[in-house]
Amino acid sequence: MNPLFKNDVFVPDGEAHVWEDGRIYVYGSWDLMGDDNYCSDVYHVFSSDDMENWTDHGVCFSSKQMSWMPDGTRLYAPDCAYKDGVYYLYYCIPDGRCGVAKSLSPTGPFIDVGEIRDVLGIDPAVLMDDDGQAYLYWGQFDNVRVAKLKDNMTEIMPETMEQPLSVKEHEFHEGSSVKKINGKYYFLFTDTHRHGGRATSLGYAVSDHPMHGFQYKGIIIDNFGCDPKTWNNHGSMAEFHGQWYIFYHRSTHASVFSRHICAEPIEIKADGTIPEVKMTTAQRANASIPMQACRACMLYGNVRIAGDQASKHTLALTEIAIGDSAVYRYMDFDGENHVCLRLQADGEGRAELYIDDFYHDSVMFSQNDDYIDVEKDILPLTGKHTLVWRFFGEFQKASMDAFCFSKKG
Numbered sequence: 392m393n394p395l396f397k398n399d400v401f402v403p404d405g406e407a408h409v410w411e412d413g414r415i416y417v418y419g420s421w422d423l424m425g426d427d428n429y430c431s432d433v434y435h436v437f438s439s440d441d442m443e444n445w446t447d448h449g450v451c452f453s454s455k456q457m458s459w460m461p462d463g464t465r466l467y468a469p470d471c472a473y474k475d476g477v478y479y480l481y482y483c484i485p486d487g488r489c490g491v492a493k494s495l496s497p498t499g500p501f502i503d504v505g506e507i508r509d510v511l512g513i514d515p516a517v518l519m520d521d522d523g524q525a526y527l528y529w530g531q532f533d534n535v536r537v538a539k540l541k542d543n544m545t546e547i548m549p550e551t552m553e554q555p556l557s558v559k560e561h562e563f564h565e566g567s568s569v570k571k572i573n574g575k576y577y578f579l580f581t582d583t584h585r586h587g588g589r590a591t592s593l594g595y596a597v598s599d600h601p602m603h604g605f606q607y608k609g610i611i612i613d614n615f616g617c618d619p620k621t622w623n624n625h626g627s628m629a630e631f632h633g634q635w636y637i638f639y640h641r642s643t644h645a646s647v648f649s650r651h652i653c654a655e656p657i658e659i660k661a662d663g664t665i666p667e668v669k670m671t672t673a674q675r676a677n678a679s680i681p682m683q684a685c686r687a688c689m690l691y692g693n694v695r696i697a698g699d700q701a702s703k704h705t706l707a708l709t710e711i712a713i714g715d716s717a718v719y720r721y722m723d724f725d726g727e728n729h730v731c732l733r734l735q736a737d738g739e740g741r742a743e744l745y746i747d748d749f750y751h752d753s754v755m756f757s758q759n760d761d762y763i764d765v766e767k768d769i770l771p772l773t774g775k776h777t778l779v780w781r782f783f784g785e786f787q788k789a790s791m792d793a794f795c796f797s798k799k800g
Contacts, residue, residue: 394651403640403650404468407629451499481515528567566625617641681795689718724772727796731766740784
């Protein structure tokens, strides 16, 4: 189910790693709900043994621990590496300076070591190669850089520094993340090939060398459409229980902030390429389970996912206007023939149900200041489909909290 974490947890820039205990760990920034800035001054670590149930291990590091910066300094995208029993957390701050902290546990707390000299640029990422050599990547645009890390994992070798990607050849924006897969080096990054230069895609380039020679291969996922104002993306790839996943984020609140982490299974083909995948809501959820409306994977129009004090789920689809749509990809039906929506609106309207782009039925709703349930019998649905709600009527503004399908008769 996407997003991966609870509705009130906003983790963008997710870097996923599977450590020696077999669990998958995610390190990311920490956005605040409804805030008008990127990130905050803390990091959390999350882990799972099934990609469905996640444990929040709490604050693992904060700018309070940085003796070289004021308390409250925002922390941008991090990464983590493991060597000889020690976990190293690489972090950055808005002015581009990067630092490193370390811990004996993958969940921290991480103790600050300090600023990394000769490194200036956000989004540090680490690759541990098979021979034990570690590489640090960082930077934006044509200021992207890579250098070898010294054995102490806290300093780079400045004389090894190179520019691995470029704006001209790769449309590199930011968000480096590098993995070695089947002997090749895969450089995942925020890609601006689409939407007039918006940084909503995650593209990748492949090389036989960790520092240069990367050939652009394409886009793996694009979060354009997840929110009316979405602008950026940042993520990683990880293999877990034999399946590769791409981790990325989606904006909320009609903003470029308050971002949720999501993941999609991907395929690495025999020729080394990775086909593009679409954003989804549910991979295996049965349609009879109530669906939180805020888990829409794509939105069209004015509608946005935002905080709602009247919602049972903290967030809801809000500011719905006439003609707006919300997409849920995919839902698995098993003969359900009844639907119930939880809505509020300042006028009368109808929610039209589309299944795989084909009209299926409509549910009428009336003016109500509070959320109410409206329901209707529909033709039975079976199989896995893309579901779309489209809204029409005489209202100016509406909200939807949840909907569910069931079997009657």
